[in-house]
Every structure is written in C-alpha cells, then in structure tokens.
Amino acid sequence: MVSLGGFDTLKLNKEFQYIYKKGKNIHSSSVVLFHLQKELTSKVGFTATKKIGNAVKRNRAKRRLRALFCAYSQKLKDGTYIFVAKQAINEISHQQLQNDFKKVLNRSKVFKET
Numbered sequence: 001m002v003s004l005g006g007f008d009t010l011k012l013n014k015e016f017q018y019i020y021k022k023g024k025n026i027h028s029s030s031v032v033l034f035h036l037q038k039e040l041t042s043k044v045g046f047t048a049t050k051k052i053g054n055a056v057k058r059n060r061a062k063r064r065l066r067a068l069f070c071a072y073s074q075k076l077k078d079g080t081y082i083f084v085a086k087q088a089i090n091e092i093s094h095q096q097l098q099n100d101f102k103k104v105l106n107r108s109k110v111f112k113e114t
Contacts (some may be wrong), residue, residue, distance in 0.1 A: 005073025010045030028100040037079040048085040061085035
C-alpha cells in the first residue's frame with residue numbers, strides 16, 4: 001500500500017458532503033480541488049464520476065491523482081482535501097496533469113511556508 005504522506009483517507013459520504021458544502025473549490029481543466037483548512041486534520045479523498053467513463057477509466061484517473069498527491073503531500077498544510085477528476089483527465093499527458101494539479105494547489109495557497 002502506498003503511503004499518502006501521513007494523510008488519512010476519507011471514507012464516508014457525509015465527510016465528502018461536508019467538505020463540498022463548507023470548503024473552497026478550485027478548478028482546472030482536468031481536476032477540481034475541494035479544500036477545508038483545519039489544524040491537526042490530515043485527510044484526503046479522490047473521486048471520479050461516471051462522466052469519466054467505465055470503472056477502469058475511473059480507477060485509472062484516481063490512481064493518477066493519488067500518485068501526484070503522494071509527490072506533493074509533504075509540502076501541504078494540514079486540512080482536508082478532495083480531488084475530483086474531470087473528463088479531460090483521460091486525454092491529457094502526465095506533464096499536463098501535473099501542471100493542472102500544481103495549479104490548483106498554488107491557487108488554494110495550501111503549500112507550507114518554507
């Protein structure tokens with residue numbers, strides 16, 4: 001099992017719904033970030049709707065998001081993050097996805113101060 005950098009995963013629908021309602025959302029062409037900043041809370045969730053495609057495509061989209069999150073997780077502030085895959089995620093390259101991922105994180109100002 002791949003470590004998510006000390007982040008626990010969101011499991012319950014009510015946890016997701018709470019973040020959708022109370023958190024900030026930032027969009028890019030291939031990913032949406034819902035974020036709620038809370039001290040001493042480190043949780044993350046990944047979703048892909050049926051608009052993405054069949055289960056194979058949805059799972060691949062979530063795997064790609066998890067891999068990028070692992071790369072940036074040590075640099076992020078405490079809080080709850082939900083990454084939602086958009087339909088374009090299946091057609092873009094890894095570099096474009098990485099740029100979109102970095103763009104939503106920068107816009108939400110969640111990187112730790114160094």
